[in-house]
Amino acid sequence: QVQLVESGGGLVQAGGSLRLTCAASGRTFSNYAMGWFRQAPGKQRELVATISSSGGTYYPDSVKGRFTISRDNAKNTLYLQMNSLKPEDTAVYTCAADAVYLRILNDMSASRGQGTQVTVSS
Numbered sequence: 001q002v003q004l005v006e007s008g009g010g011l012v013q014a015g016g017s018l019r020l021t022c023a024a025s026g027r028t029f030s031n032y033a034m035g036w037f038r039q040a041p042g043k044q045r046e047l048v049a050t051i052s053s054s055g056g057t058y059y060p061d062s063v064k065g066r067f068t069i070s071r072d073n074a075k076n077t078l079y080l081q082m083n084s085l086k087p088e089d090t091a092v093y094t095c096a097a098d099a100v101y102l103r104i105l106n107d108m109s110a111s112r113g114q115g116t117q118v119t120v121s122s
Helices: 101-105
Strands: 003-007 010-013 018-025 033-039 046-051 067-072 077-082 091-098 116-121
Touching: 003 091, 018 033, 018 091, 018 116, 033 067, 033 077, 033 101, 046 067, 046 077, 046 101, 077 091, 091 101
Parallel strands: 010 116
Antiparallel strands: 003 018, 018 077, 033 046, 033 091, 067 077, 091 116
């Protein structure tokens, strides 16, 4: 497994931006598909973005055009740039890693971080 640590969360006003970072260690980062998930209080965890080992990305409609996932394999780091934030984006954001991309899409990742809180005020 790979160990993941998120950072970059915080409090931001609606319309603002944040960049989340996920530092990975333990395995060959470049071989892993990665993803960002979020979970708001009382709600199910939802997929926010994915990136394959080859760099292909996926976003659900709820964040498409506002969020951008990227990776720096040389730094073993995953990013999530979040723009035009809305109060409904408030959640704990976690990153996930798996050697199999479909496991990321199906929320069955072998590795997951502890999460970072993002709060968007109106």
